[in-house]
Amino acid sequence: MVNRLRAAVVKVFSAKHSLTLPTAALNYIEQVLQENDVPEEEWSTGLELWAREYLKGEESSSLVSLPALKKAYEILQLGVNDNDDMLDPSEVNIETHFSVVDAFDMPAVHFEAVRGGFTTSKNTPSLAGQASSRAAFLRERWGIIKEIILRNENFTPPAIAGHDRDNYLKLTSTRNLLGRVGQLFLLFGMLSRDPEGRLCLEDGEGRVRLDMDDAVPGEGMFTEGCMVLIEGEYTIDETIRVLAMGHPPSEKREVARSLHGHVDFLGGGAISLKEEQKFLPTVAVNTQVSFVVLSDVWLDHPRCLPALRKMFEGYAESVEFRPMAFVFCGNFSQKGWETEEGLKRYSNGFNALTDLLVSFPLLQSSHFIFVPGPLDPWSSSTLPRPALPSLLSARLKQRLPNVHFVSNPCRIRYFGMELVICREDLMGRMVRNLVGVKDVKGADMKRYTILDQTHLSPLPLSVRPTLWEFDHALRLYPMPSALVLADKYERYELTYEGCHVFNPGRFVGGGGEGGEFEWSMYYPATGRSERMCVFVVLPHFNLRHFGLVDDVDVTLTMCMAWKGIDSVRKVLDRIFADC
Template sequence: MANTIRRIEKPAPVPDPTPNPIPSSSPAFGTPVHPILPRRTAPIPAPPGLKAAPPALKPTILPILLPPATLRPLAFRTFTKKHNLTLTSSALQALAAFIGRHCGSGWREEGLAEHVLEEVAKSWKKGSGQVIVDGEGGSLKSILNAVEGSMSGGRIVQGRTSALSRQGSLNFGPEGSDQEIGNSRPGLGDSQNSFGISTLEVEDPKEEEDALKDPREWIKMIGAFDQPKMIYNINKKHFEKCNTKPSLFPPPSHKTELFRQRYHVVHQRILRNETFQTPTFSASRSSALARTSSLSTSQTNTITPIANLLGRSGSTHLLLGMLTISPTGTLSLSDLTGTIALDLQHARPIPEDGVYFAPGMIVLVDGTYEEDYNNPAAGSSSALGNTGGVGGTIGGKFVGFSVGHPPCERRSTTLGSTDQDPSHQSSTLTGPAFGWTDFLGLGSERATGARMSRLASRLLPSTSKHTIAIASDLHLDVPSTLSALRTLLSTYTPHPTDQNPSYPLAIILIGNFSSRATLAGVPGAGSIEYKEHFDALAAVLAEFPMLIARTSLVFVPGDNDAWSSAFSAGSAAPLPRKSVPALFTNRIRRVVAEANREIWGAGGAAKAGGEKGKGDGKRKEGEVIWTTNPTRLSWFGVKGEMVLFRDDIVSRLGRTAIRFGKPQQQDGDEEGPISSPPPPTVNEEDTQPMDLDLPSANPSSNVAEQLDPDTLTARALTRTLLSQSHLSPFPLSLRPLHWDYAHSLNLYPLPTALVVADRDAPPFVVRYCGCTVMNPGTIDETAGRGRGASGRARWVEFDVGTGRGAVRSEG
């Protein structure tokens, strides 16, 4: 007993302050292994052998000696081109010393110097109204001292200066620490880029006031090989960017995917049309039905897959598929489920004599299915027995009553942008479909559309014209073509006495630049002669230094131009095709560079020309761009887009188009052989006259009889291309394509303007569904369809501000 008492009174051992790696095995609510120590007021000293962790050290920067000449290009781009400020040598030396001391070796790779220069430029414009930044006074030194107090680790800390308060508002929470700011570069993040944030250097509305004054700074050229590839996901019903790098030698599966993507784009566009949607009786829908008494459920159309025709002989259906030629030579219709033979003996096109139908096009066919009972094996060879849902030819035939193109969709409907056509009051579709999709890599409509519209309205005032001149078939081996080019250039060269001279934003010259196939063994069309032709063009451009120093020259090749003409001999080369090699065009580049030095000088201010006004001396210099065929020209991001394409489409359509028989009785054939409602195979604008049509009191009347053949050709070509949403709706045997780059020929969303340089088509300008379609024709009227003396030029002039074009002829 005594031993027991003695054992209890023995004091408990002091617990080891180090953590016990073995957890306690005591049950719940049991006595813990380590008793609770009494509360202490004094801090617990560190155990012996352990030292306290040192405080976190601030990031240090190793200063470097930064020469002012090395910093000059970045400072010029930030101060002069972006903020219209002029740096003196003393200011540049002070900035170089400050950046080298506080930013160190990461001034270029990590973008530290760019943010310092941006903050100094903003502070200078806010505190001083002077245009020249001088380093002799105390203004620059005070600004650098303020910036130095807001820097940590070579970076400007958000929230420490009033100039950076806008960037601090992007944080989702309190002010970030120095470590967080050091790990993330200020600016647009990856999450914003995924929503189509524009790559143009406009960050907030306040910086828009300091943006560049020349509209040419906001014009971008996107070549066919640089355009991002967007793939339509049928499960998500949205476009996704393809992460696989395109190749000129893709696997054979990409050939099938090319046509599947074309079908998906047209199919999803049709299903969002109101005439193809089943009405729901919700509150908003029922009110719309009450206002529109003519709309009923009987007018709602449903597209039937071809594989679902089996067993439904004698029933009327509406099919969507691609016109193809079967191995037996008959005309067939194919979709993703199967193929069926077509009987268009009694079919009528919609509209009459106003559109082309050729193999390779995706069309809507309304008719009746007739099953072949004499050959039941043919009817069973369908897609129903295939697990993948894609099968062969369906037995029987489909007797068509009417054939039409899919309804066209406006650009404003697809992107949710503002329609520039005042005649268009409302769209049949509600809401933007792909407003957040960045189709060209310049930003989406929902992310940058409003910002770009404000810039366009300020830099493109309605009181002045901002034109783009477009000429095609510039045959440099023909002397009269160079005379016509002189006429075009002299038209846009103002007189030296003009107080407010106006220059075009761009002059686009489209091939063929030779009347014969180059490098194809044709006498007089070798490489030496081809280069001499461009040297002659450079001599003509040198006669107009005032013009070429203030505009952009864009060259689009044709099928007769190198290098593709070396193996195609001028025939249809695979599209897209690359630009003319620089080997033949070096002299033109030197002529433009010499004109810039003569007009603008080394300081960037105009020496001659009589230009006056604020900011006129800071305009963008002239440039020459050799681009692909096809190519795209955009202004102010998604504000406007022009597609440039050189191809003889009309002649190809004339050779391959389907010929429909003439009806025996005009009155009887209007209703069709079977009494059924006509399918909405065309847009509502197909029954209305275009801009070039003669006025008609009745929009549904046949105005085609009042038009000349050239106008009918222009109407048919315009409706065909825009309804197909593709520049080459032909089989690959007729117009070869590079499979992985065929997305550059898509016309979805609809561009603002489309230039189809076709030598066989008449010159025209047509505006349809908000898209201006133009064909400049041959620049030399003596070699084209027109008549005139030598040197008479013809081209198309497009106004960027109004979105309208016109055919011009001068001589």
């Protein structure tokens, strides 16, 4: 009987579907059939269903792996097929599909250029890092983007030779430039400086100096540390006379997920593209789910806590649109912690915030996420940054159930969606280290630079140091569903290749005795964000700069989602009409 069973397995898997069965896989199939007492006449039918389900999986290959084989068997046991794999949205508990990921908890996933895929390191990353890690993370970053370029339609000629093949682009390495003076080349590499301080292009095989006198930059900002495509002429001086420079093409999240859906980038288990699509109706139906994102929440500012109270009151009264998560990004003090009595201000501010949050029981089902800013303790110039210290977070964690003090950057996982949150004054650093820029809007410049570079910090280590062995936590590949770039730069929002990018703006407004406090709300169902704000008018607020009246004694007032000064005038007019 054993010989007949093995012959049936080989006939279906190997002869019919051209699959190679290792001994472990073959033994597992025989074990399952024998333990379940499957009749001999049903062997072929059951094995055929098993083989087809295996081939549908994200991890399927001609050499059958035991984990993928077991996963296919589990799916067959659950009775899920192509016709009923969509779940009933009303039966899904969305809380079980929500998680906050700290940068230091993410698995160390490394890119292997030889096989063009990702592997998870068995070694635990170190804060100090080995010397080999210094160059390894840059090679990985270069290798990932190069694979994206080579998959782009402009770089993939048809397999059949023809006249059209000459119209496709081809990359040349720096090593292949020697002896080819006067020819035009397209190169890909990182902008850097040689020991003499001259600008050069560096790839995995060498380095060449750049002559930027005739260069025409493309869209976006170009800084040292950026990976760029350069078209230019190789000169007798062994330099490239740059004619055009541009950012590499980006790759949509769906394309990257279809290639690497089996890789667990965030920890907690990989979600295949098939499983992700199964939850799309659930995400679309839950239109009330939202994430509130605030930046520069200065707890020691006299108007910050009153504004937060008004904001919480508005959400507590709104049953249908109560946010699932509140994301507070630093800095949490105006002057940082290193000044005189700095830690005391931080401690008093978080104690006051704790008392404020406890006074709203209706909001305690929400998640409260705290991301440190550049000046928060313990301030460090490296990325990623650890969470705020326990002396500030302990009391808040004791009083509220769903509090997360996480690193900068951090990530939110909601079903198959990924929201990256980074609090960094990035625009200023990039402007100070420009190599070239085209005259476009600031938000567009940052969008092209960050997403096309697949990295949160496309700057040299001398400008923005990073922890070498935690560079994978700064990676933006696969492209996230949304990216929060909390910056002291002005607020903006835009969508690029399906990724929604926005800066919530500074929560604490400008000068004066009153002011506007703005933030953003992100809706996963639509993949869009919305500007929200409160306007706080304190007693005896001087309103002359609005062109209205002198000092007027009015009560504390709030207006949400104001778009400009005209709306402010209308609300104040109503206040004065009642006075």
